[in-house]
Amino acid sequence: MATIVVHRKWEAVSPTRQRVMGLVELGSALIMLLVFTLKVQPGQMATFVMTPGGLTQGIAGNWVVPAFSTLMALTVVNFLLGMVQLVRGFGRWTNAVLGVVVAFFVFSFLTWATAGKSLNLLGMLSAAVLLAVPIILGAFSGVLCERAGVVNIAIEGMMLMAAMVGALVGSVTKNMWMGLLAAVASSVLLAWVHAVLSIKYKINQIISGTVINIFSTGMTSYLSSKFLQTYQELNNPPIFPRVPIPLLADIPILGPLFFNTNLFVYLVFLLLIILQVALFTTRWGLRLRSVGEHPKAADTLGINVFATRYMAVLLGGVVAGIGGAFFTLGSVGRFDEMMTAGKGFIGLAAMIFGNWTPLGAFFAGLLFGFTDSVATKLTILGTGIPIQFMAMAPYITTMVVLAGLVGRGQMPAADGTPYEKE
Amino acid sequence: MSKPENKPDVGKVFLEEVTRPPVNERVRGWQRVGRVLLVPALAVVTGLLLGAVLIILTSESVWEAFRVSLGSGLVTAWNTIVQAYTALFTGALGDPVRIVQAFQSGDALEIRRALNPIPESLVNATPYIFAGLAVALGFRSGLFNIGVEGQLFMGAAAATYVGYAVKGLPGFIHMPLAFLAGALGGAVWGFIPGWLKAKTGGHEVINTIMMNWIAFRLTEWLLGGPMTRPGSGGLPISPMIEKTAEIPQFFPAPIRFHLGFFIALGMAWLVHWLLFKTTWGFDLRTVGANPNAARYAGMNITRNIILAMTLSGALAGMAGANQILAVNRSMALGLSPGYGFDSIALALLGNSTPVGVILSSLLFGALRNGATRMELLRIPNDIVSIIQALILVFVAAPAIIRTIYRVKVPKEAEEAVFVGSWGGGNK
Numbered sequence: 001m002a003t004i005v006v007h008r009k010w011e012a013v014s015p016t017r018q019r020v021m022g023l024v025e026l027g028s029a030l031i032m033l034l035v036f037t038l039k040v041q042p043g044q045m046a047t048f049v050m051t052p053g054g055l056t057q058g059i060a061g062n063w064v065v066p067a068f069s070t071l072m073a074l075t076v077v078n079f080l081l082g083m084v085q086l087v088r089g090f091g092r093w094t095n096a097v098l099g100v101v102v103a104f105f106v107f108s109f110l111t112w113a114t115a116g117k118s119l120n121l122l123g124m125l126s127a128a129v130l131l132a133v134p135i136i137l138g139a140f141s142g143v144l145c146e147r148a149g150v151v152n153i154a155i156e157g158m159m160l161m162a163a164m165v166g167a168l169v170g171s172v173t174k175n176m177w178m179g180l181l182a183a184v185a186s187s188v189l190l191a192w193v194h195a196v197l198s199i200k201y202k203i204n205q206i207i208s209g210t211v212i213n214i215f216s217t218g219m220t221s222y223l224s225s226k227f228l229q230t231y232q233e234l235n236n237p238p239i240f241p242r243v244p245i246p247l248l249a250d251i252p253i254l255g256p257l258f259f260n261t262n263l264f265v266y267l268v269f270l271l272l273i274i275l276q277v278a279l280f281t282t283r284w285g286l287r288l289r290s291v292g293e294h295p296k297a298a299d300t301l302g303i304n305v306f307a308t309r310y311m312a313v314l315l316g317g318v319v320a321g322i323g324g325a326f327f328t329l330g331s332v333g334r335f336d337e338m339m340t341a342g343k344g345f346i347g348l349a350a351m352i353f354g355n356w357t358p359l360g361a362f363f364a365g366l367l368f369g370f371t372d373s374v375a376t377k378l379t380i381l382g383t384g385i386p387i388q389f390m391a392m393a394p395y396i397t398t399m400v401v402l403a404g405l406v407g408r409g410q411m412p413a414a415d416g417t418p419y420e421k422e
Numbered sequence: 423m424s425k426p427e428n429k430p431d432v433g434k435v436f437l438e439e440v441t442r443p444p445v446n447e448r449v450r451g452w453q454r455v456g457r458v459l460l461v462p463a464l465a466v467v468t469g470l471l472l473g474a475v476l477i478i479l480t481s482e483s484v485w486e487a488f489r490v491s492l493g494s495g496l497v498t499a500w501n502t503i504v505q506a507y508t509a510l511f512t513g514a515l516g517d518p519v520r521i522v523q524a525f526q527s528g529d530a531l532e533i534r535r536a537l538n539p540i541p542e543s544l545v546n547a548t549p550y551i552f553a554g555l556a557v558a559l560g561f562r563s564g565l566f567n568i569g570v571e572g573q574l575f576m577g578a579a580a581a582t583y584v585g586y587a588v589k590g591l592p593g594f595i596h597m598p599l600a601f602l603a604g605a606l607g608g609a610v611w612g613f614i615p616g617w618l619k620a621k622t623g624g625h626e627v628i629n630t631i632m633m634n635w636i637a638f639r640l641t642e643w644l645l646g647g648p649m650t651r652p653g654s655g656g657l658p659i660s661p662m663i664e665k666t667a668e669i670p671q672f673f674p675a676p677i678r679f680h681l682g683f684f685i686a687l688g689m690a691w692l693v694h695w696l697l698f699k700t701t702w703g704f705d706l707r708t709v710g711a712n713p714n715a716a717r718y719a720g721m722n723i724t725r726n727i728i729l730a731m732t733l734s735g736a737l738a739g740m741a742g743a744n745q746i747l748a749v750n751r752s753m754a755l756g757l758s759p760g761y762g763f764d765s766i767a768l769a770l771l772g773n774s775t776p777v778g779v780i781l782s783s784l785l786f787g788a789l790r791n792g793a794t795r796m797e798l799l800r801i802p803n804d805i806v807s808i809i810q811a812l813i814l815v816f817v818a819a820p821a822i823i824r825t826i827y828r829v830k831v832p833k834e835a836e837e838a839v840f841v842g843s844w845g846g847g848n849k
């Protein structure tokens with residue numbers, strides 16, 4: 001079997017893209033130099049608080065860094081990376097390097113904004129982790145579906161529905177686990193509809209996804225204004241508490257960030273490991289990917305294309321359902337209309353940025369969550385940069401990445417194409 | 423050696439294939455109308471029926487009545503549905519009793535109020551026509567413009583800016599100028615994903631989704647910042663547009679029926695002419711139906727993709743401009759109840775033809791308008807979105823309709839709209 005489903009080699013990054021990326025990265029270094037580094041008074045210190053408020057475990061000392069030299073160092077690193085990218089290129093590491101450059105850019109922005117002040121960096125990062133949870137789960141859902149060859153733009157709709165159902169059932173049963181279960185069930189139901197429409201009836205998968213998005217928007221708003229807003233007790237679910245993991249929670253910095261939060265963050269890690277291992281090292285994963293790459297070949301070898309696709313889409317529904325439940329059961333504890341606010345689509349963006357792999361999607365999701373978190377802090381820091389511009393970053397990044405990627409070998413080959421058995 | 427005329431000319435065969443009308447167009451007369459309308463009509467009916475089920479299931483009074491007895495439950499359920507759909511109907515088309523009474527009373531205002539539902543439905547249908555044409559034009563050229571909503575917002579923003587910032591122009595210049603600015607705003611937002619698709623292969627679905635969100639954030643910033651209304655205290659709302667930029671309404675309040683409706687009809691005619699009567703439209707449809715064959719026939723695919731997305735964006739931008747200049751007269755974030763996404767449903771319902779788009783827009787406009795009357799019965803108007811989604815399912819998958827009603831649906835009708843797949847790219 002392994003001889004048939006050829007593991008596609010990472011093709012060489014095109015020269016144009018290599019140069020464009022190099023120029024973009026050099027541009028970032030230039031902005032860092034002109035806008036940030038040279039605007040800092042020499043001798044100013046930036047204070048980063050490294051423990052989120054209200055925690056007693058995993059305390060770490062504050063980072064006090066000289067603003068100018070830190071900025072200079074980051075600028076130089078970005079400049080060098082940009083030069084290497086322009087001249088030689090990083091091949092398969094191009095996206096990862098781009099991620100590093102963006103991260104350094106953002107960090108230097110923070111250093112500039114914090115110069116002479118103090119910023120709770122870890123509070124910001126832990127907010128970023130929570131903001132990233134639905135994005136990452138949405139991206140995982142997308143990876144599962146698209147690796148099997150089914151495009152899923154309905155993640156947003158599934159998450160919205162799951163958020164509402166989770167809040168409703170959680171409130172009625174006064175049990176967050178029941179809420180989570182119901183949320184996942186509702187999302188799986190929508191995933192099933194998507195699967196039937198796109199696999200059985202072979203209607204265009206974008207249309208099927210659009211149907212589910214319109215339906216979810218309508219249904220959640222309908223039920224919300226009919227019941228949740230009238231009977232407040234129906235919209236007051238218990239939320240999953242913060243559960244510190246013994247020992248790990250005491251690690252400075254990492255502990256507060258990843259090991260002293262709620263169930264959903266742990267689920268993200270669990271799913272990350274399971275999906276990454278299952279997709280790329282098991283027979284199950286190979287079969288799933290083969291269906292997304294070359295369904296006819298897979299069929300010839302006796303893999304049931306339809307069943308595999310159904311399974312992938314339904315599993316995607318489970319993951320999206322968890323992501324949706326996070327909105328109501330994992331963070332705010334109530335449902336508001338349209339509360340997913342495009343997170344499902346950012347998840348789609350994270351999936352693309354992460355090259356249709358769980359690990360890539362994870363880091364892309366973290367990055368996008370981080371930009372979100374920075375955006376909310378912008379007003380407090382008084383930088384004069386509109387938060388909307390930061391909020392646009394994930395979308396623009398995706399478009400830039402996509403411009404160089406699609407059609408050159410990362411996307412599952414049969415993605416979006418219904419399979420016709422002959 | 424074969425004679426030259428015996429050689430099959432692939433290009434010619436292909437062109438005949440493309441230009442050959444689908445089977446359902448070869449059947450003439452009423453039979454043809456019936457065949458074309460069968461699936462959409464059944465889809466709408468099924469959507470409304472399922473909507474009725476939802477209304478019953480979520481009605482407290484029905485549940486209470488069922489607790490009393492089965493009979494009273496059924497009666498209450500029936501009454502609930504009759505009430506709800508009567509409200510929908512009278513809200514969309516008018517209440518005959520009220521109209522008669524209004525004429526008897528002779529009160530001009532009351533007459534206008536009683537007659538208002540139909541013109542108001544047309545007002546509701548107008549943005550749908552523009553947006554639906556935008557989606558249909560995309561479909562016909564093999565492009566999935568899911569970014570109509572964002573293009574609509576950019577069009578609205580551009581029209582608003584020209585509407586309030588330009589002063590001292592006479593109306594017959596200012597209004598068209600603002601409207602064209604709206605078209606331009608949408609066109610730019612359509613051009614970018616079109617260009618990306620043509621030049622880099624970046625799929626237009628992802629790019630237009632991303633452009634949607636960029637447009638939302640951008641307009642949010644514009645309305646709260648550079649374009650904010652003085653004295654609004656940072657609320658995201660624009661100043662009122664100048665009187666000269668307004669698209670005129672024909673009747674005194676409360677009737678809002680306006681010139682925009684006829685502009686929309688004009689656009690529909692223009693799109694029809696463009697698509698079906700010009701060489702360029704032929705190129706466009708060919709690229710949509712079979713890009714490889716179009717390339718073989720020497721058509722410029724890059725140019726066609728960019729042009730199609732730009733024009734589609736321009737139409738979407740007109741939808742936004744229309745709402746600002748004719749109805750809202752200033753811009754706020756609640757500009758659209760999802761016209762851009764609903765228009766995907768109605769373009770499919772209308773089989774991506776301009777006439778079909780107009781008919782489905784009238785239906786959707788009437789539904790939206792009628793739903794406001796249903797609100798009085800504590801039925802949230804979101805029911806319309808649900809019904810629209812259901813209609814979209816049945817139109818997109820006629821096989822479901824065939825199974826439910828055991829009717830024969832011509833195979834060709836199912837494949838009427840070709841939409842390129844996700845991975846199609848421009849390989």
